[in-house]
Amino acid sequence: MGTRILCWAVYLQPMQKGLEFALPVKAPKVPAGPDWLHEIKHDGYRMMVIREQKSVRLITKGGLDWSKRFPLIVEAALKLRHEQFVLDGEVVLLGVDGRSDFDGLHSRKYDAEVQFYAFDLLAAGGDDHRKLPLFLRKQNLAALLARRSDGIHAAPFEQGEIGPDLFRHACLMGLEGLVSKHHERAYGAGRCTHWIKVKNPKHPAYRRVQDQF
Numbered sequence: 001m002g003t004r005i006l007c008w009a010v011y012l013q014p015m016q017k018g019l020e021f022a023l024p025v026k027a028p029k030v031p032a033g034p035d036w037l038h039e040i041k042h043d044g045y046r047m048m049v050i051r052e053q054k055s056v057r058l059i060t061k062g063g064l065d066w067s068k069r070f071p072l073i074v075e076a077a078l079k080l081r082h083e084q085f086v087l088d089g090e091v092v093l094l095g096v097d098g099r100s101d102f103d104g105l106h107s108r109k110y111d112a113e114v115q116f117y118a119f120d121l122l123a124a125g126g127d128d129h130r131k132l133p134l135f136l137r138k139q140n141l142a143a144l145l146a147r148r149s150d151g152i153h154a155a156p157f158e159q160g161e162i163g164p165d166l167f168r169h170a171c172l173m174g175l176e177g178l179v180s181k182h183h184e185r186a187y188g189a190g191r192c193t194h195w196i197k198v199k200n201p202k203h204p205a206y207r208r209v210q211d212q213f
Helices: 002-016 071-079 102-107 134-144 163-172
Strands: 022-026 036-040 045-052 055-060 084-092 115-124 152-154 157-159 177-182 190-199
Touching (some): 071 115
Antiparallel strands (some): 045 055
């Protein structure tokens, strides 16, 4: 137990100074190999959810704490069985059609309805998971979120050669695109060549000056 507490303290120390997010690189096509996991790219705000006992912070890429802005996510984090964890994911407002509504999210009119789609688990229970391969982090994330709670969801994904077909269907559905990640790689910092983002050229986010991912 003492080792875990020490590990957690070591992990949180750089967090206070602003942990650098792993960021995808842009590419013209989705990788088709068997070693890639593919996730739908939601049109929202990239964020980390950090719980320390009874305290929850929602940290943006710019280092701001938006925990007061999205109460549903904070409540969901406090209901999870672990009292210490760090989730990486996307803050999203879903429209009536089930697709992410960036304009509604940006308007601040629906803050109480905003949810979090977690796609990575960086730490839990005092253990730093960043050096684990992605497929193990995904398994640990699924275990943490096994008891479904409104406000925080595990982002769905598919693996393998299906990637290009998934992207084609995502475009037909009017979604923003896909992010593909190599399932054996650790969590990096900054731009990572093993995270590949391919965006739907007909989606509004493609033309947005400031990329919100």
